[in-house]
Amino acid sequence: MSKIDPMILRVRDVVKNYGGLCAVAGASLDIPRRTTIALVGPNGCGKTSLLKTIFGLQRADEGSIYFEGESIDELQPNEVFDRGIVHAFQFPRLFNQMSVLDNMLIAARGNRGDRFAGSLFSRKKWREQEETMLQKATDTLKLMDLTRLTNEPAGSLSGGQKKLLEISRAIMAEPKLLLLDEPAAGVNPVLAKKIFEKIEMFRHGGMSLLIIEHRMELVMEFANWVYVMDRGKIVLEGRPAEVAASPLFYEIYIGGEPGGTDICVS
């Protein structure tokens, strides 16, 4: 595959087993550049496992993953990050004793002071760099309504605020491809919509997105394409409206009929 791959990410027949449990059973998907792809499916169907495998947090047992045309199967998460993928955890993993601001600054790329020699001998340079990074961090925090908490320890935030910080931190890292695991879980519906609107703004900056999301109204509004996962396999894909209208989707998702219970397809 060449560098001008129209797909920023290709996942091919990925299998991930945990002992005897097959969490991902041969999943394939493509993410075109500058699109938002939603990955939906019932709890425990393997969505998080697939995302972690893509990011290199765990090794696939079979299959391959290509980012911008190059295989990233063997890379460690920090190397995957260096290529341009950023992953926001389903359950926020913040640096709890560190301030909200420090959590943001950690995510900034290319700081000369990140290296041992640079931290001692390029002090002037990294101080300049940190000024720019600080500006970006405060702007992002402002957008996410976290300004007030800038100097608070991240561990003191509420559940919803932690989720917001997890996403802000990911955005701070300027990903080419952002992997978001249930960004709206645990936050109220109004805020959830706001989060998606904000993410959408960043997508206009050229970012691609793979989002795991349960709330179909958000998927309908923001996703360009939907993959439906069931028992470790991709069983259905299509435009949001097509997927939402599919009887198969209802069958696997809630075991019911279109128009049933709590799924909103307006």
Place this chain on the structure above:
Amino acid sequence: MTYGLLMNLLDMVVMIGIYSIAAISLNLEYGFTGLSNFGKVAFFMVGAYTYAILAQAGVNFGVCMVASAVSAAAFGFLVSLPALRLREDYLAIVTLTSGEILRTIIQNQGIGGGYNGISITQIFHFQTLMAIRLANIGLAFAFLGICFIFSQLVANSPYGRIMRAIREDQTAAQSYGKNIQRYKSQVFIMGSAIAGIGGALFAQYSAHIEPGSFLPFLTFTIWMMVMLGGPGNNLGVILGAAVVQIFQKSAAILKDYVHLPVDPINVQYILFGILIILVLFYRPSGLLKESPVKPPKLKEPVNV
């Protein structure tokens, strides 16, 4: 104040300087980066023996000091290779045993005088003990100053922020592009080098070292200094070193001056236990709290 008491006090101050260096070294590893090194005494010992053997061979003081730091750093690098790849609790075990193994080897292979140890000519040749002790205070605190400034510069930089991030959640740090293996290895090397400097000063001051000078209790003492003073705070761990040292030495001094029905050394252990329990209960973050990485100045103030 009697002359003897004064000499004891000066001795205590020298040892506070030397222990503070060891505490700063452990603080880089444990306080900032969360690496549980339970073999601190091993790196201290490598520095001490390197100094002693070279000084004995007539090598000049500056070279001896550099060599002590470098050899301890090299030993730290070697230990870090297997240890940092293992789970955290294994790091504690590997470091703990490395100290014991090293001590046993020195003792049984006759290195540096084997069981009997090695005597070192001191660098200060003044007429009075007082002048020698004062000079040693100056020497220890000069090196402490260098180690402190170095440690502060590293800890309060973006590099130090990454050290803390690794301590908080290493998977998250790795997910943000940090090569945690490299960072941990570097911190271990830095910490070992500083411990080596402390060990060299200890050898120089003691004028005689032997394997029995480097028992695991020394590691335990350094840990107490860090826990008591405040992990993640360089000033705090110096304060911790002072408190612990005053505690230990005053019991020994007391023994010569007061006649108690019990041995003050034993009383000291009991009081120490109580002190640690009190600190853990009422000030789990140590006497001084961790100071955050100073953020660069904002161009415009944050609207609160």
